[in-house]
Amino acid sequence: xxxxxxxxxxxxxxxxxxxxxxxxxxxxxxxxxxxxxxxxxxxxxxxxxxxxxxxxxxxxxxxxxxxxxxxxxxxxxxxxxxxxxxxxxxxxxxxxxxxxxxxxxxxxxxxxxxxxxxxxxxxxxxxxxxxxxxxxxxxxxxxxxxxxxxxxxxxxxxxxxxxxxxxxxxxxxxxxxxxxxxxxxxxxxxxxxxxxxxxxxxxxxxxxxxxxxxxxxxxxxxxxxxxxxxxxxxxxxxxxxxxxxxxxxxxxxxxxxxxxxxxxxxxxxxxxxxxxxxxxxxxxxxxxxxxxxxxxxxxxxxxxxxxxxxxxxxxxxxxxxxx
Amino acid sequence: xxxxxxxxxxxxxxxxxxxxxxxxxxxxxxxxxxxxxxxxxxxxxxxxxxxxxxxxxxxxxxxxxxxxxxxxxxxxxxxxxxxxxxxxxxxxxxxxxxxxxxxxxxxxxxxxxxxxxxxxxxxxxxxxxxxxxxxxxxxxxxxxxxxxxxxxxxxxxxxxxxxxxxxxxxxxxxxxxxxxxxxxxxxxx
Numbered sequence: 001x002x003x004x005x006x007x008x009x010x011x012x013x014x015x016x017x018x019x020x021x022x023x024x025x026x027x028x029x030x031x032x033x034x035x036x037x038x039x040x041x042x043x044x045x046x047x048x049x050x051x052x053x054x055x056x057x058x059x060x061x062x063x064x065x066x067x068x069x070x071x072x073x074x075x076x077x078x079x080x081x082x083x084x085x086x087x088x089x090x091x092x093x094x095x096x097x098x099x100x101x102x103x104x105x106x107x108x109x110x111x112x113x114x115x116x117x118x119x120x121x122x123x124x125x126x127x128x129x130x131x132x133x134x135x136x137x138x139x140x141x142x143x144x145x146x147x148x149x150x151x152x153x154x155x156x157x158x159x160x161x162x163x164x165x166x167x168x169x170x171x172x173x174x175x176x177x178x179x180x181x182x183x184x185x186x187x188x189x190x191x192x193x194x195x196x197x198x199x200x201x202x203x204x205x206x207x208x209x210x211x212x213x214x215x216x217x218x219x220x221x222x223x224x225x226x227x228x229x230x231x232x233x234x235x236x237x238x239x240x241x242x243x244x245x246x247x248x249x250x251x252x253x254x255x256x257x258x259x260x261x262x263x264x265x266x267x268x269x270x271x272x273x274x275x276x277x278x279x280x281x282x283x284x285x286x287x288x289x290x291x292x293x294x295x296x297x298x299x300x301x302x303x304x305x306x307x308x309x310x311x312x313x314x315x316x317x318x319x320x321x322x323x
Numbered sequence: 324x325x326x327x328x329x330x331x332x333x334x335x336x337x338x339x340x341x342x343x344x345x346x347x348x349x350x351x352x353x354x355x356x357x358x359x360x361x362x363x364x365x366x367x368x369x370x371x372x373x374x375x376x377x378x379x380x381x382x383x384x385x386x387x388x389x390x391x392x393x394x395x396x397x398x399x400x401x402x403x404x405x406x407x408x409x410x411x412x413x414x415x416x417x418x419x420x421x422x423x424x425x426x427x428x429x430x431x432x433x434x435x436x437x438x439x440x441x442x443x444x445x446x447x448x449x450x451x452x453x454x455x456x457x458x459x460x461x462x463x464x465x466x467x468x469x470x471x472x473x474x475x476x477x478x479x480x481x482x483x484x485x486x487x488x489x490x491x492x493x494x495x496x497x498x499x500x501x502x503x504x505x506x507x508x509x510x511x512x
Contacts, residue, residue, distance in 0.1 A: 017411035039414050043398060046417040052451040055401040085401075118407070315415070319406050 018316045022134040022141045025150035026191040034192055037312050038160050044315065045308035047084065057315050058087040061118040066108075067144070068094045068124045073279060073303070074144050074154070078121045081310035087119070087318070109133050119318040122146070140317040148182050153313055154278050155188030157306040159196065161298055162233055164305065165274055170197030175227050177203045177259060178237035178286055180213060181248075185278050186237060190216050203227055204259055207248045224259055228268040235276040236261055236286045252285045259286070266291045274298050334491060334504035337482060343463065343494065343501050346479035347376065350461055351383035353477050358428060361388060363456070365424070367395035369433045369445055370416055375495035376463055377432040395420040397431065402444035402451075424453035430476075434492040436462040439473035464503060466490050 016032050018040075026034065047055055063082040067075050075091065082089045092112075105124070112120060119140045122130045127149030134141035145151040163169050174193055180186045180202050190213070193200050200218040202209050211220055221227050228234070239255060256262065261275065266288070269275075275287075275297045283289045292299060338346070358364055366381050368374035374396055381392045400415040420429070431445045442460055449458060461477035466484040482505065484490065489506040493499060 017413055019411040036414055039416075043401070043415040043417040046419075047401070047451075050451050051453050055451065056447070057401040057403075057406055059406070061407070312415075315401065316412055319409075319412055321408050321410050 019320060021317055021320060022130070022143075023152050023313050023317055024130050024134060024141065024143045026152050026155055026188045026195070027150065029152075029191075029195070031195040031197075034156070034159065034195060037156055037309070037316065038163060040312035040316060041156075041160050041305070041308045044311035045305070047311070048304075048307065054084050054086060056086045058082065058085040058119075058318050061087045061318055062116060063087045063089050063119040063121060063314070063318070064112050064117040065089060065091045065121045065144075066112065066123070067092070068105075068122075068129075069145070070094075071123055071145070074123065075121075077303070077306045078142075078144060078153075078310050078314075081307055081314055082119075084307075085311055085314055085318075087314070090117075105129060105132070106136065109137060113137055113139055119314060142313060142317060145184055147184065148187070149184050150188045150191075151184040152188050153306070153310055154185045155192045156313070157302055157309040158185075158189055158235060158276060158278070159192050160305045160309050161276065161302050162274065165298060165301070166232065169193065171199075172232040173199045173201065173230060174233040174235060175201045175203050175231040176235045176237065177224065177261070178208070179239055179248075180204055180209045180237070182208070182240060183237050189235060190218055194218065201227055201231070205248070205255070225265065225268060228265065228273075229270065231273060232270070233274045233276060234261065234269070235278075236281075238278065238280065239282055239286050252282070256285055260284075261287045261291050263288045263290050266294070266296075269296065271296075276302060279303070334489075334506035336502055337464075337490075337505050338480060338503040340501040343479070343503065346463065347379050348383050350477045350479060351380050351387060354380065354430065354461070355384060355388055357476075360428075361390050361392065363426065363428050365393050365395050365421055365427050365429045365455075367397045367420060367429050367431055367445075367449065369397055369399060369431065369441060372434040372463075372492055372494050373432045376434060376461075377430075379494075380432065380461065393421045395429075397445045397448050399441055399444035399448055402447045404440060404444065418448055418452070420449070420452050422452060424449070424455040427455045428457050428459065429455045430459045430461055432461045434463045434494065435490050436460075436465045436473075436475050436478075437468055437490075439469045439471035442473050443471050463492065463494075464490055 016036055065075050079089050117139050121142045121144050123144040124146050127147035129146050130141050130143035143152055176186050194217045202213055202218055202220050203224050214220055277299045281292055366377040368377035377394055381394055396419045398416040398418050429449050459476040462475045463479040464482050465475055465478045466482045468486055487508045491504040494501045
C-alpha cells in the first residue's frame with residue numbers, strides 16, 4: 001500500500017470516509033454520507049462509458065438478491081450493478097425459497113450466510129426486515145424496499161438524477177404526488193431531499209397524504225393545480241392497485257381527474273421542471289403517455305442512473321471489511 | 324496506514340520545493356527524449372498528488388517543446404486488490420482519459436512508488452478504456468519494497484526506506500511549500 005498523507009488544501013478529496021456495511025434507509029444517513037454516495041456514483045456512471053464496462057472491485061464476493069416481494073426492475077438493476085463490479089450473483093425469490101415451506105426469515109438468511117454470501121440485497125413486505133438481518137448477519141445488508149418503510153436506493157437515484165439535471169438539490173422545490181401513505185419511495189425521498197436542503201410538498205388525496213407527514217418537515221397540499229407552477233421537480237408515484245384498498249380512493253379514473261399529470265395539467269409546469277417516476281408507470285392513470293414520453297420526462301435517465309447509484313452502494317457497503 | 328493528522332514539521336526533509344521542481348523538469352526532458360512522437364502522449368495522474376505532478380510535467384514540456392500534452396486522471400479505487408480488507412473507504416472519483424487510447428502512449432504519474440500495487444491497478448484501469456500502444460510510469464519518489472514485478476520509467480528521486488518508515492509528499496498546497504519528508508517509525512506513530 002502506498003504510504004503518503006493527503007494534503008487537504010491541495011485537493012478536493014472529501015475528508016469523510018465510508019464505514020457502513022449496511023444501507024437500510026436514508027433516515028439514519030447524514031447529508032455528508034448521502035453526498036458521498038452520490039459522488040461515488042459519479043465515478044461509477046463513468047464506468048458505463050468505458051470500452052470494458054466492468055471493474056474488479058467486488059471480485060470474489062457473492063451477492064444474494066433475496067426478493068421476498070416481486071420486483072423485476074430493482075432486482076435486475078442490482079444484478080447488473082453487481083455483475084459490473086465482478087461479484088457473483090444468486091437470485092432467490094419468495095417462491096423459489098423455503099419461505100413458502102415455513103422457514104423463518106432468520107433461518108433462510110443464516111443459510112445464505114452459511115454459503116458465505118457477502119452481500120444480501122433484500123426486498124421484503126415487512127418494514128424492518130433488513131434491519132433485523134443486518135443486526136444478526138456479518139454480511140452487508142442492502143434494503144431494496146421494506147414494506148411501506150424505506151427504499152433507499154430508489155431515493156438515491158432520484159436525488160442523483162435531480163443533481164445531474166439541475167446541478168444541485170438545495171433550494172429546489174420538489175412535489176411528490178400520489179400515494180404517499182403506502183410509499184416507501186416517498187418516505188426515503190422525503191428524508192433525502194430534506195437533508196440535502198430541498199423544499200418538499202406532498203400532493204394527493206387526503207386519504208393517502210395525511211397531514212401527519214408535516215412532522216417530517218414537508219408541506220402537504222391537496223390542490224395540485226396550485227402547486228405545479230411552483231415546483232422544479234415533480235416525482236409521481238405509482239398508484240399501487242395491488243396494495244390499494246377501496247376505502248382510500250374510489251377508482252383510478254377519479255384519481256386521474258384530480259391528481260393525474262395529464263397533458264393539460266403538464267402545461268402548468270415551468271418549462272424546465274423535471275418529471276420523474278420510479279416506474280413501472282401506469283400510462284393514463286398517474287401520468288399521460290405524452291407527458292411520460294415528453295421532453296421534460298427523465299424517467300429513463302432514472303433507470304440508467306439507478307445502475308450507477310447501486311454500483312456505488314454495493315461498492316461502498318460490500319467493499320469494507322466486515323470482520 | 325494513512326494518517327491525515329500528521330504535523331508537516333515531523334520527519335526529515337528529503338526534497339524541498341526547488342529540488343522537486345528540478346526533478347520534475349528533468350523527468351520532462353527524459354519524456355521528450357524517449358518519446359519521439361510527443362503528441363501521442365497522455366499524462367495520466369493518480370489522484371490527488373499524481374494529478375498535480377502530471378500537470379507540472381506538462382507545464383515543463385510546454386515550456387521546452389511548445390506542445391500541449393493531453394492529460395488525464397486515473398482513479399484506481401475500483402481496481403484495487405485489497406477490497407474487503409479496509410474498515411473505511413475514501414470517495415472514488417471518475418477517471419478521465421482522452422479517447423480512444425489506440426496508438427497513444429499513456430504515462431501514469433504518481434507521487435510515491437512503493438509496493439507497485441497502485442500502479443498495477445492503474446494499468447488495469449487504463450486498459451478498461453482501451454488498448455494504448457504503450458504504458459509508461461513516472462514517479463516523484465521510488466522508495467523500494469516492491470511486491471510486484473513493476474518498475475518506473477521516470478524517477479524523481481530514489482529514496483531507500485525501511486518498511487516501517489513513511490514518505491510524506493506535499494505538492495500544490497495553497498498555503499504551504501512543496502516538500503518530501505521521511506518519517507521515522509516513532510514520528511510516524
